[in-house]
């Protein structure tokens with residue numbers, strides 16, 4: 001939940017020069033009410049109208065100024081796309097698996113009580129905990145109010161963060177956490193499971209009954225809040241997230257799509273097996289095949305709970321990491337797919353070139369922005385079909401080379 005919706009992140013390049021001017025102060029000069037202060041007065045009026053006490057508003061917003069570092073982080077764009085194995089190795093490291101197993105054993109009784117109420121299996125709660133804050137060790141050192149005010153004042157996603165700021169003030173007003181302890185990520189995600197304030201408002205739970213919903217330090221509240229969120233969006237306590245599978249020779253890559261749901265019996269009929277080669281279970285559920293590293297990488301059959309993980313964080317790699325970490329914490333085996341000798345990540349510039357070439361060749365990958373989204377994947381599939389390549393929609397340096405070749409040949413004949 002820490003991460004912002006992917007699409008919002010893509011907008012992070014527009015400069016807001018006005019903000020720098022607004023918060024720079026000249027030593028010795030007579031203090032002028034800045035544009036930020038004027039804006040903050042509006043926030044105060046909104047907060048009061050939302051029923052938040054004047055004491056909370058004045059205390060929490062006193063002396064506030066935009067945090068430069070938050071804006072820097074918000075504008076930062078990764079130079080390279082993340083490859084599957086690089087992501088997985090980091091997210092599901094041996095150290096994290098080991099720690100997760102110890103945490104599962106240590107907090108077993110509490111986690112079972114939480115399962116009793118919300119029907120979410122303990123190993124998933126521990127996996128979310130591990131990925132979000134490394135089991136509570138890194139919850140972010142930013143003032144949540146300061147970070148949210150900075151992003152709310154920034155015009156690009158002002159409305160979203162302004163609403164989060166009001167919710168954060170409400171949380172303070174209700175006494176769940178003291179102002180000084182209300183810390184979080186640069187984007188305002190709070191506590192050991194990195195809830196945004198609006199998620200807190202809707203789903204945080206006082207499971208230990210001390211009168212405060214404390215997702216920073218009360219582990220019962222941390223686990224129960226996550227479980228409450230998951231169960232509210234439809235998590236199934238009697239189903240797994242998915243599993244690694246083996247696809248038959250001649251598998252139709254067009255079927256490997258997140259939205260292509262089929263009953264498990266249909267996948268069996270198509271020759272899909274468990275990764276170890278044994279039959280898929282005879283279960284009455286539907287799933288989709290996903291190929292996070294393209295057709296040469298591992299294949300997964302994912303079920304309904306996978307969508308719930310993606311509700312938490314809209315990243316396919318994150319969702320697979322949660323599922324796999326939960327498996328490893330529960331003692332299941334590593335992935336069986338062969339690892340490539342080396343994975344070559346694509347740079348943003350290369351992705352952008354790929355998108356421009358697709359446009360030149362008459363495909364529609366969306367506006368070239370260096371980010372691989374579903375439109376780019378669909379356009380890549382269309383190109384691969386035309387070029388008689390395996391249509392997996394997965395961008396690689398080889399595919400970029402293929403695109404360049406076709407584009408060059410095309411320009412020579414025209």
Ligand code: CA
Nearest residue numbers: 206210212214
């Ligand atoms: Ca509590």
